Amino acid sequence: MNLKRKLLDVLFIVVLGVVSVGMLIAMQSYSAPAVKRFQETRLKTSILTAAGIAWTQADFREMFEQRVREQSGDGVAWFVADSLVIYEFKGRGLWGMIEGIVTVDSSLDHIVSVRILAQEETPGLGDRIKDAEYLVTYRGKTAAEPLELAIRHKAEGENEVDAITGATLSSQALVKTVSDAAARLRAAAKGGR
């Protein structure tokens, strides 16, 4: 009797689990196309903005087709628009992944801009790494050697970037991610020239 009771209990949990998994698979297949479309939109519009190309919600796909070329080498893919080279990066932040794009000039020596597409840093503190006011400090920094974080002093020279007060670890993570991305891009793109 006891065994039967136990088997019924297990059966209940299994049925519940199967129903739950079924619902999640249905939801996943409903949301996956929308999520994918959003990510594609986000990447394309960010690349257009980074390249200084005007776009609207209606025509950004055509603009992207016309003005941006995708290149690859050594298993690394990057985008070229006018004289700018744009590379999508992904790196570990303090809590989650930081995703973004870095734009460098045609010589691959200097950073033109950095934009963040997704991050999970502390709200109100580390998440300021995504703010345009902070990211502008990356403008003109070197892409040829690793960047360093300027802690407790103002960034001097081309290889230093200011830290955010109260968010040193997130700033550090972003500096490392951007440096690594620049190095990867240089290694792949220089090799092809």
Add this chain to the structure above:
Amino acid sequence: MNLRRIAYTRPWRTFIAGFFKENAVAYQLLGLCSVLAVSNRMENAIAMGLGVVFVMTVSSVLISLLRNWIPSQYRLITYMIVTSTFVIIVDLFLKANFPLISSQLGPYVGLIITNCIVMGRQEAFANKNGTWLSLLDGLGSSLSYLYTLVILAFFREILGFGTLMGVRVMPESFPPWVVISMAQGAWFLLAIYYWVFRRVAKLKPVEQE
């Protein structure tokens, strides 16, 4: 039935207890972690609050429907499976339809699974009561969480960012109080909220024997 009578019916009392007198945050002191984290902006607070309202209402109803079949030793596992299923559905729904809000909420939507209000009400109420009452109980408790989040976010966004729903309301010269936008700073406002709420709801401190 006139309105005065409704106030004495069981369904109404169940709803209003969770909604006001036994406010999930101010009286039961549940779900504080996400209150502190997500009440920094109005948009986040509304999205998170509605997520909790959905998860809680649906899962309370489901638990009360299943209450005669749930094996008592495995009831916590059952709550977990039911709750997490609906939480992931909310998370995917936000990702698909409101991607910007979803990215701002970050990990907190997923953490509704561990929100004590949900599991607390399932164990204390939905597991023992009928479907209709459980629906009202889940709705009342989760709406109390929603309005608490919105009230806190109203002040925190104005003081911490100088904006409301992303629109600037304070003059440019107003320096944002960064501490208020941080989770730690929320305690200051939460303490004031408790004080006002307990006054308004006429909650008395527990008598010490």
